[in-house]
Amino acid sequence: MKVDLPNLTFNENGLIPAIVQDNTTGKVLMLAYMNNEALDKTVETKETWFFSRSRQELWNKGATSGNKQKLKDISYDCDQDALLIQVEPLGPACHTGESSCFHQNLYQEETQNREVIHQLVSNIKKRRQN
Amino acid sequence: MKVDLPNLTFNENGLIPAIVQDNTTGKVLMLAYMNNEALDKTVETKETWFFSRSRQELWNKGATSGNKQKLKDISYDCDQDALLIQVEPLGPACHTGESSCFHQNLYQEETQNREVIHQLVSNIKKRRQN
Secondary structure: OOOOOOOOOOOOOOOEEEEEEEOOOOOEEEEEEEOHHHHHHHHHHOEOEEEEOOOOEEEEOOOOOOOOEEEEEEEEOOOOOOEEEEEEEOOOOOOOOOOOOOOEEEEEOOOOOHHHHHHHHHHHHHHHHO | OOOOOOOOOOOOOOOEEEEEEEOOOOOEEEEEEEOHHHHHHHHHHOEOEEEEOOOOEEEEOOOOOOOOEEEEEEEEOOOOOOEEEEEEEOOOOOOOOOOOOOOEEEEEOOOOOHHHHHHHHHHHHHHHHO
Protein backbone atom coordinates (compact mmCIF):
# COMPACT_ATOMS: atom_id res chain seq x y z
CA MET A 1 0.00 0.00 0.00
CA LYS A 2 1.37 3.33 -1.06
CA VAL A 3 -0.60 6.54 -0.92
CA ASP A 4 0.48 10.03 -1.67
CA LEU A 5 -1.77 13.02 -1.12
CA PRO A 6 -1.27 15.09 -4.25
CA ASN A 7 -2.16 18.68 -4.86
CA LEU A 8 -4.11 17.97 -8.03
CA THR A 9 -4.75 20.70 -10.59
CA PHE A 10 -8.36 20.86 -11.72
CA ASN A 11 -9.16 22.95 -14.80
CA GLU A 12 -11.24 26.15 -14.91
CA ASN A 13 -14.40 24.01 -14.75
CA GLY A 14 -13.16 22.11 -11.70
CA LEU A 15 -12.43 18.98 -13.76
CA ILE A 16 -9.43 16.72 -14.30
CA PRO A 17 -9.17 14.24 -17.21
CA ALA A 18 -9.15 10.58 -16.12
CA ILE A 19 -7.83 7.85 -18.40
CA VAL A 20 -9.50 4.52 -17.59
CA GLN A 21 -7.41 1.42 -18.29
CA ASP A 22 -8.18 -2.29 -17.93
CA ASN A 23 -5.90 -3.39 -15.12
CA THR A 24 -5.40 -6.88 -16.58
CA THR A 25 -5.18 -6.40 -20.34
CA GLY A 26 -3.74 -2.86 -20.36
CA LYS A 27 -6.42 -1.79 -22.85
CA VAL A 28 -7.32 1.91 -22.62
CA LEU A 29 -11.10 1.94 -22.17
CA MET A 30 -12.17 5.58 -22.09
CA LEU A 31 -11.27 9.16 -21.23
CA ALA A 32 -13.68 10.90 -18.87
CA TYR A 33 -13.58 13.80 -16.44
CA MET A 34 -13.69 13.87 -12.66
CA ASN A 35 -14.39 16.69 -10.28
CA ASN A 36 -13.30 16.51 -6.64
CA GLU A 37 -16.55 14.81 -5.64
CA ALA A 38 -16.27 12.14 -8.38
CA LEU A 39 -12.74 11.32 -7.23
CA ASP A 40 -13.94 11.22 -3.64
CA LYS A 41 -16.82 8.83 -4.45
CA THR A 42 -14.56 6.65 -6.63
CA VAL A 43 -12.17 6.11 -3.71
CA GLU A 44 -15.02 5.66 -1.24
CA THR A 45 -17.12 3.19 -3.28
CA LYS A 46 -14.28 1.49 -5.23
CA GLU A 47 -16.32 2.09 -8.40
CA THR A 48 -15.71 4.78 -11.03
CA TRP A 49 -17.63 8.06 -10.85
CA PHE A 50 -17.26 10.88 -13.35
CA PHE A 51 -18.68 14.31 -14.03
CA SER A 52 -20.69 14.55 -17.25
CA ARG A 53 -19.83 17.76 -19.07
CA SER A 54 -22.93 17.51 -21.29
CA ARG A 55 -25.41 16.72 -18.51
CA GLN A 56 -23.47 18.71 -15.86
CA GLU A 57 -23.95 16.00 -13.28
CA LEU A 58 -22.11 13.26 -11.45
CA TRP A 59 -22.51 9.77 -12.87
CA ASN A 60 -21.62 6.33 -11.62
CA LYS A 61 -20.28 4.39 -14.61
CA GLY A 62 -22.45 1.31 -15.17
CA ALA A 63 -25.23 2.36 -12.79
CA THR A 64 -27.75 1.93 -15.62
CA SER A 65 -26.04 -0.60 -17.89
CA GLY A 66 -24.55 -2.75 -15.14
CA ASN A 67 -21.13 -2.34 -16.76
CA LYS A 68 -19.43 -0.98 -13.67
CA GLN A 69 -15.69 -0.62 -13.27
CA LYS A 70 -14.11 -1.89 -10.05
CA LEU A 71 -11.32 0.38 -8.86
CA LYS A 72 -7.83 -1.13 -8.66
CA ASP A 73 -5.39 1.77 -8.75
CA ILE A 74 -5.16 5.55 -9.27
CA SER A 75 -2.03 7.35 -10.43
CA TYR A 76 -1.49 10.97 -11.38
CA ASP A 77 0.99 12.52 -13.75
CA CYS A 78 4.04 14.73 -13.18
CA ASP A 79 2.00 17.90 -13.88
CA GLN A 80 -0.67 16.66 -11.45
CA ASP A 81 -3.33 17.54 -14.01
CA ALA A 82 -4.34 14.09 -15.27
CA LEU A 83 -5.35 10.80 -13.64
CA LEU A 84 -4.82 7.19 -14.70
CA ILE A 85 -7.48 4.90 -13.25
CA GLN A 86 -6.84 1.16 -13.37
CA VAL A 87 -10.03 -0.90 -13.19
CA GLU A 88 -11.53 -4.33 -13.55
CA PRO A 89 -14.38 -3.75 -16.04
CA LEU A 90 -17.55 -5.77 -15.39
CA GLY A 91 -18.69 -5.19 -19.00
CA PRO A 92 -18.00 -3.07 -22.08
CA ALA A 93 -16.86 0.50 -21.37
CA CYS A 94 -18.53 1.94 -24.47
CA HIS A 95 -22.24 2.61 -24.92
CA THR A 96 -21.88 1.01 -28.38
CA GLY A 97 -21.12 -2.34 -26.75
CA GLU A 98 -17.43 -2.21 -27.68
CA SER A 99 -15.06 -3.05 -24.82
CA SER A 100 -13.23 0.26 -25.35
CA CYS A 101 -14.52 3.66 -26.47
CA PHE A 102 -11.35 3.89 -28.63
CA HIS A 103 -12.54 1.38 -31.23
CA GLN A 104 -12.27 3.60 -34.30
CA ASN A 105 -8.97 3.75 -36.11
CA LEU A 106 -7.52 6.88 -37.67
CA TYR A 107 -4.01 5.66 -38.53
CA GLN A 108 -2.24 2.32 -38.46
CA GLU A 109 1.40 1.74 -39.27
CA GLU A 110 1.09 -1.53 -41.14
CA THR A 111 -0.28 -0.28 -44.40
CA GLN A 112 -0.25 -1.69 -47.88
CA ASN A 113 -2.20 1.24 -49.19
CA ARG A 114 -0.22 4.46 -48.80
CA GLU A 115 -2.79 6.30 -50.87
CA VAL A 116 -5.19 6.29 -47.94
CA ILE A 117 -2.61 7.98 -45.70
CA HIS A 118 -2.00 10.63 -48.31
CA GLN A 119 -5.72 11.16 -48.56
CA LEU A 120 -5.87 11.54 -44.76
CA VAL A 121 -3.05 14.10 -44.66
CA SER A 122 -4.60 16.01 -47.53
CA ASN A 123 -7.97 16.03 -45.75
CA ILE A 124 -6.43 17.28 -42.48
CA LYS A 125 -4.62 20.02 -44.38
CA LYS A 126 -7.80 20.99 -46.16
CA ARG A 127 -9.71 21.12 -42.87
CA ARG A 128 -7.00 23.31 -41.33
CA GLN A 129 -7.28 25.81 -44.16
CA ASN A 130 -11.05 26.10 -43.85
CA MET B 1 -4.74 -1.12 -43.15
CA LYS B 2 -7.89 0.56 -41.98
CA VAL B 3 -8.40 4.29 -42.05
CA ASP B 4 -11.44 6.30 -41.24
CA LEU B 5 -11.61 10.05 -41.69
CA PRO B 6 -13.22 11.26 -38.50
CA ASN B 7 -14.89 14.54 -37.78
CA LEU B 8 -12.92 15.18 -34.59
CA THR B 9 -14.19 17.59 -31.97
CA PHE B 10 -11.54 20.03 -30.78
CA ASN B 11 -12.27 22.03 -27.62
CA GLU B 12 -12.76 25.80 -27.40
CA ASN B 13 -8.97 26.25 -27.59
CA GLY B 14 -8.71 24.09 -30.71
CA LEU B 15 -7.22 21.19 -28.76
CA ILE B 16 -8.01 17.50 -28.32
CA PRO B 17 -6.55 15.36 -25.48
CA ALA B 18 -4.20 12.62 -26.68
CA ILE B 19 -3.39 9.61 -24.50
CA VAL B 20 0.03 8.21 -25.39
CA GLN B 21 0.49 4.48 -24.81
CA ASP B 22 3.49 2.18 -25.28
CA ASN B 23 2.45 -0.07 -28.15
CA THR B 24 4.38 -3.07 -26.79
CA THR B 25 3.92 -2.96 -23.02
CA GLY B 26 0.53 -1.23 -22.91
CA LYS B 27 1.88 1.25 -20.36
CA VAL B 28 0.15 4.65 -20.48
CA LEU B 29 2.99 7.15 -20.88
CA MET B 30 1.41 10.61 -20.84
CA LEU B 31 -1.61 12.76 -21.60
CA ALA B 32 -0.93 15.71 -23.86
CA TYR B 33 -2.93 17.93 -26.22
CA MET B 34 -2.94 18.17 -30.00
CA ASN B 35 -4.27 20.83 -32.28
CA ASN B 36 -5.02 20.12 -35.93
CA GLU B 37 -1.45 20.97 -36.93
CA ALA B 38 0.09 18.68 -34.29
CA LEU B 39 -2.05 15.78 -35.51
CA ASP B 40 -1.11 16.60 -39.09
CA LYS B 41 2.64 16.64 -38.30
CA THR B 42 2.35 13.45 -36.24
CA VAL B 43 0.87 11.57 -39.19
CA GLU B 44 3.31 13.16 -41.66
CA THR B 45 6.53 12.60 -39.66
CA LYS B 46 5.49 9.40 -37.79
CA GLU B 47 6.68 11.08 -34.57
CA THR B 48 4.50 12.65 -31.87
CA TRP B 49 3.80 16.38 -31.94
CA PHE B 50 1.72 18.22 -29.36
CA PHE B 51 0.57 21.72 -28.56
CA SER B 52 1.97 23.10 -25.31
CA ARG B 53 -0.74 24.94 -23.39
CA SER B 54 1.81 26.70 -21.16
CA ARG B 55 4.17 27.79 -23.94
CA GLN B 56 1.38 28.10 -26.54
CA GLU B 57 3.47 26.45 -29.21
CA LEU B 58 3.84 23.23 -31.14
CA TRP B 59 6.44 20.81 -29.81
CA ASN B 60 7.98 17.66 -31.18
CA LYS B 61 8.24 15.23 -28.26
CA GLY B 62 11.91 14.29 -27.78
CA ALA B 63 13.31 16.97 -30.10
CA THR B 64 15.55 18.21 -27.25
CA SER B 65 15.91 15.09 -25.08
CA GLY B 66 16.16 12.59 -27.91
CA ASN B 67 13.32 10.62 -26.31
CA LYS B 68 11.11 10.64 -29.36
CA GLN B 69 8.03 8.49 -29.81
CA LYS B 70 7.63 6.59 -33.08
CA LEU B 71 4.02 6.52 -34.23
CA LYS B 72 2.35 3.12 -34.52
CA ASP B 73 -1.38 3.70 -34.35
CA ILE B 74 -4.01 6.39 -33.73
CA SER B 75 -7.55 5.69 -32.55
CA TYR B 76 -10.31 8.05 -31.49
CA ASP B 77 -13.18 7.53 -29.11
CA CYS B 78 -16.93 7.24 -29.63
CA ASP B 79 -17.44 10.95 -28.82
CA GLN B 80 -14.63 11.82 -31.26
CA ASP B 81 -13.16 14.16 -28.65
CA ALA B 82 -10.14 12.15 -27.47
CA LEU B 83 -7.25 10.37 -29.20
CA LEU B 84 -5.29 7.26 -28.25
CA ILE B 85 -1.80 7.31 -29.74
CA GLN B 86 0.17 4.05 -29.74
CA VAL B 87 3.93 4.58 -29.95
CA GLU B 88 7.30 2.95 -29.69
CA PRO B 89 9.11 5.18 -27.15
CA LEU B 90 12.82 5.74 -27.82
CA GLY B 91 13.35 6.79 -24.18
CA PRO B 92 11.46 7.87 -21.05
CA ALA B 93 8.28 9.86 -21.68
CA CYS B 94 8.64 11.92 -18.50
CA HIS B 95 11.04 14.84 -18.00
CA THR B 96 11.84 13.29 -14.59
CA GLY B 97 13.45 10.31 -16.32
CA GLU B 98 10.57 7.96 -15.43
CA SER B 99 9.29 5.88 -18.34
CA SER B 100 5.75 7.17 -17.72
CA CYS B 101 4.51 10.56 -16.48
CA PHE B 102 1.98 8.59 -14.36
CA HIS B 103 4.56 7.38 -11.83
CA GLN B 104 2.93 8.80 -8.69
CA ASN B 105 0.35 6.69 -6.91
CA LEU B 106 -2.77 8.07 -5.27
CA TYR B 107 -4.62 4.82 -4.48
CA GLN B 108 -3.79 1.14 -4.68
CA GLU B 109 -6.19 -1.71 -3.96
CA GLU B 110 -3.82 -4.07 -2.18
CA THR B 111 -3.67 -2.38 1.18
CA GLN B 112 -2.78 -3.62 4.62
CA ASN B 113 -3.22 -0.16 6.04
CA ARG B 114 -6.79 1.04 5.72
CA GLU B 115 -5.98 4.02 7.86
CA VAL B 116 -4.17 5.65 4.96
CA ILE B 117 -7.25 5.38 2.76
CA HIS B 118 -9.40 6.95 5.43
CA GLN B 119 -6.86 9.72 5.73
CA LEU B 120 -7.03 10.24 1.96
CA VAL B 121 -10.83 10.40 1.89
CA SER B 122 -10.84 12.76 4.84
CA ASN B 123 -8.29 14.99 3.13
CA ILE B 124 -10.28 15.07 -0.10
CA LYS B 125 -13.43 15.97 1.83
CA LYS B 126 -11.58 18.69 3.69
CA ARG B 127 -10.21 20.09 0.44
CA ARG B 128 -13.68 20.09 -1.09
CA GLN B 129 -15.06 22.09 1.80
CA ASN B 130 -12.32 24.72 1.57
